[in-house]
Amino acid sequence: MTEIPRQEGLSSTREALSACLWFTCLEADLQTLVLAQTQRRHFAAGEFVARRDEPSDYWIGVHDGLLKLAVDSHAGRGCTFAGIPSGGWFGEGSVLKHELRRYDVVALRPSLVLFVPAQVFHELLARSLGFSVFVIGQLNERLGEFIANIQNTRLLDVNARVARSLAQLFNPLLYPQTRKALQLSQEELALLAGLSRQRVNRALGSLQELGLIGLAYNCIDVRDLPALARYGAEQL
């Protein structure tokens, strides 16, 4: 199926932004500003959405699809920091600090991505208390996830680490619209969890046995999110 370049009308951008809580809470004049300045772009699977060491000119949101934040060392080894599903926004740290982006952003599936220019982001912070509160909450929630990650990798067995890596993609504050059927290969989940694909394959099999997930080709269907999120709690 060929992707035909299409007119990126404001109406569809408005539609995409309307799904975002932070946008709907903005005052009308700020909504107009964001609507006028926000860009939308499609990315094919495997395409770079943003590159490491480039200026952080945009605050980035995923309207549809799945992105990952990762770096590749020249030794060939890679490290994936986070997966960002539909409804997720990221890059506020780099924009706030006016620094170069510290990671590559790669589309794991065909994705529709929103770009809010850094100047607009700063103007929202300065003029909207509600937006500032949203951003603080976003930063706080992500920090909590990273702390939990460290704890998980040191205290949990491998099956539990896989379970929680999956559950993280459903964080209700960061990613409020993640769909239950994740189109994500086991290899990418392994990169995300920092484990081998073989071991993740086993872990997923065992989670499926427990009825927590369903497995299909390039797809993981989350059937019991609460159980996934607390899997292995007795080890903590």
Next chain:
DNA sequence: TCATTAAATTGTT
């Protein structure tokens, strides 16, 4: 629409 083929993903050692 169906058969063939290549590529991606999965399951296993």
Next chain:
DNA sequence: AACAATTTAATGA
């Protein structure tokens, strides 16, 4: 890391 099996997507009759 390597290999076989399975699934999908693309191609063309």
